[in-house]
Amino acid sequence: xxxxxxxxxxxxxxxxxxxxxxxxxxxxxxxxxxxxxxxxxxxxxxxxxxxxxxxxxxxxxxxxxxxxxxxxxxxxxxxxxxxxxxxxxxxxxxxxxxxxxxxxxxxxxxxxxxxxxxxxxxxxxxxxxxxxxxxxxxxxxxxxxxxxxxxxxxxxxxxxxxxxxxxxxxxxxxxxxxxxxxxxxxxxxxxxxxxxxxxxxxxxxxxxxxxxxxxxxxxxxxxxxxxxxxxxxxxxxxxxxxxxxxxxxxxxxxxxxxxxxxxxxxxxxxxxxxxxxxxxxxxxxxxxxxxxxxxxxxxxxxxxxxxxxxxxxxxxxxxxxxxxxxxxxxxxxxxxxxxxxxxxxxxxxxxxxxxxxxxxxxxxxxxxxxxxxxxxxxxxxxxxxxxxxxxxxxxxxxxxxxxxxxxx
Numbered sequence: 017x018x019x020x021x022x023x024x025x026x027x028x029x030x031x032x033x034x035x036x037x038x039x040x041x042x043x044x045x046x047x048x049x050x051x052x053x054x055x056x057x058x059x060x061x062x063x064x065x066x067x068x069x070x071x072x073x074x075x076x077x078x079x080x081x082x083x084x085x086x087x088x089x090x091x092x093x094x095x096x097x098x099x100x101x102x103x104x105x106x107x108x109x110x111x112x113x114x115x116x117x118x119x120x121x122x123x124x125x126x127x128x129x130x131x132x133x134x135x136x137x138x139x140x141x142x143x144x145x146x147x148x149x150x151x152x153x154x155x156x157x158x159x160x161x162x163x164x165x166x167x168x169x170x171x172x173x174x175x176x177x178x179x180x181x182x183x184x185x186x187x188x189x190x191x192x193x194x195x196x197x198x199x200x201x202x203x204x205x206x207x208x209x210x211x212x213x214x215x216x217x218x219x220x221x222x223x224x225x226x227x228x229x230x231x232x233x234x235x236x237x238x239x240x241x242x243x244x245x246x247x248x249x250x251x252x253x254x255x256x257x258x259x260x261x262x263x264x265x266x267x268x269x270x271x272x273x274x275x276x277x278x279x280x281x282x283x284x285x286x287x288x289x290x291x292x293x294x295x296x297x298x299x300x301x302x303x304x305x306x307x308x309x310x311x312x313x314x315x316x317x318x319x320x321x322x323x324x325x326x327x328x329x330x331x332x333x334x335x336x337x338x339x340x341x342x343x344x345x346x347x348x349x350x351x352x353x354x355x356x357x358x359x360x361x362x363x364x365x366x367x368x369x370x371x372x373x374x375x376x377x378x379x380x381x382x383x384x385x386x387x388x389x390x391x392x393x394x395x396x397x398x399x400x401x402x403x404x405x406x407x408x409x410x411x412x413x414x415x416x417x418x419x420x421x422x423x424x
Contacts, residue, residue, distance in 0.1 A: 025323040027409050030301060034407055042412040045377040047191055047219060047354050047403035049241045052294070056245060059293035063286040070282055081285050088288035089275075091295035094310040096217075096236060096252045097227040103253040105275040106283065110218050110237045110249040111140040116278060117235060117251060118144035120264040121183060121212060127153035130180045132211075134159040135387040136168045136195060137187045141216040141237070142387060145185050154182065161391050166193035166345025170201040177202075181211040188220030188231065192385035192401065193345030193392075194354035196220070203232030218242055218249075222405060223324060223352040225317045228254050245294030246287040251278075301406060320406045327404050327413055328353035334417040340424045344392055344399045353404035359423055364400045367423065371400075374419045376412075378402045 031037050033053040043051060063084060069077040071085070089101035098104060107113040122145075125131075131149045133142045135158055149156045159173040168190075177184060184206040189196050203213040215233035217226065222243040228236045235258070239249045253259050259274040266277055298316060299305070305315035328351075335343050335357055344356040359367050368380035382389045382398035389398050402416055 025302075025319045027323065027407065031407050031409065033297070037407060040375060042376045042415050044402045044404065044408065044412055044416060045379050046222070046242070046405035046408070047383070047401060048379050049247075050222070050244045050405055051407070052244050052246070052290070053297050055297055056290045056293045059289040060246065060286045063289045068285045081283070084285045084289050084292075085283055088291045091292040091309075092238075092250050092252060094308075094313060095226060095295050095298070096221070096238065097229060097310070098252045099255055102256050102274055103259065105251045105253070105259070105278045106288065107249050107251070107279065108284075109247070110216070110239050110251075111144075113237060113249050113251045114140050114214070114216075115144045116264065116280075117214065117262075118148045120262045121214075122148035122152055122154075125149065125152035125154045125182055128180060129154040129182045130157055130176075130178065131155070132157045132159060132173060132176045132181055132184045132186075134168055134173060134186050134197075135161045135391045136166070136190050136197065137185065137216055137385070137387070138191050138218065139384045139386040141185045141187060141214065145183060145214075155180075158387070159186075161195075161388060163391055163393065165347060166190065166195055166388065166392060167347050167349070168195055168197045170198035173197070173202045174205045177205045177209055177211060179209055181206070181209055183212045183214060185214045185216070187216040187218075188233075188236075189217075189223065189352045190345075190347075190385065190388065191219045191354070192356050192383050192388050192399070193347060194219075194351035195345065195347040196224075196350040196352060199231050199233065203234075207232065219352055219354070223321065225314050225321075228252055234258055240287075240291050240294060243294060244297060246284075246290040248284065248287045248291055250291075323406065324353040324404055324408070327408055327410065328355075330410065331355055331402065331404065331413050331416070334413065335420075338417070338420055338424070341420055344394065353408075354401065355403075356399040356401050358394070358399050359420075362423070364397055367400045370423060371416070371419055374415070376416055376419055378416070 036051040067077045089104040092104040157176040206213045212234045214235045217236045217238045221238040236252045241247045299312040301316035302319040305312040364380035379401045
């Protein structure tokens with residue numbers, strides 16, 4: 017197995033910022049959630065320690081709350097390339113936010129209307145649309161993945177989009193096999209027929225230079241805990257007009273301006289402070305990067321992607337050399353650093369348990385990729401999933417491959 021050449025990205029300096037990584041384990045479960053750097057921990061603690069009050073008060077702790085929310089919206093706009101902070105809607109999870117938006121976007125659906133979803137998606141970007149379509153009497157069309165590779169060619173989605181299509185939901189990166197579809201081609205066709213596009217960016221955002229305009233997404237969802245932030249999610253609109261035209265159910269005295277009309281209850285101020293700190297951390301991953309935060313984010317992301325691609329190549333090649341391990345899905349094009357695999361004769365949970373005993377954190381199961389596991393012939397027990405991120409290192413990959421080799 018070849019040794020990887022050193023690169024400019026200093027992963028050891030990055031890892032030193034993460035207290036959790038000092039436990040000696042290999043954290044290869046980032047697709048399910050990342051750990052957080054000290055500056056995120058400090059940001060959350062500072063808000064709680066200094067004191068924060070609800071917005072609307074004429075005193076410092078209330079003004080701090082207003083500032084925390086504004087800074088978090090600006091940070092998400094920089095991270096995703098949104099036109100401005102007013103396009104950022106926060107919520108407790110991506111699943112909750114998709115249901116929130118499904119409720120308002122489906123309000124005008126009628127029998128004969130059509131909704132397009134895919135077998136590649138996490139169920140949070142499938143089930144809410146399916147359920148609302150069924151209530152409205154609309155037709156649901158599923159774009160199938162390739163059962164051998166797990167790939168989703170854009171034409172398989174595009175050919176389902178017609179004049180009666182009202183919404184197209186598609187992931188920008190699979191949480192199971194790492195497939196990165198040609199989202200721009202899909203959303204371009206959706207715009208041609210006047211359909212809304214809702215893009216799940218939960219697994220995409222940690223591993224790409226995100227630009228909602230380039231993707232063509234009307235709405236783009238991301239979860240902060242997948243890129244070193246707190247457990248909080250956001251839906252980013254391509255332009256404020258997209259939000260202005262929607263009127264979600266809300267309490268009568270709640271604010272009616274965007275984006276707060278979409279947010280239920282009091283904001284989690286300490287978590288929002290952590291979101292801003294996480295974005296700032298991501299912008300610092302390339303110490304040579306200069307310019308605005310958006311510019312530094314793009315430069316840092318390029319360095320991260322190069323680092324992850326090197327490790328992913330080592331992982332994929334190493335799995336291919338293990339005759340008793342079957343990798344599930346082999347996307348032909350661009351993919352994120354995720355590998356799903358099985359060991360014939362052993363349940364995925366058993367394999368994950370064995371790896372845990374060796375100090376390796378991986379996940380096992382369907383990962384809520386409910387349609388994909390069936391299309392790939394896996395069943396509900398799913399597969400083992402190893403996922404790399406910016407703080408993963410070569411030793412983690414080799415440790416996993418060695419442990420899998422011992423399972424032969």
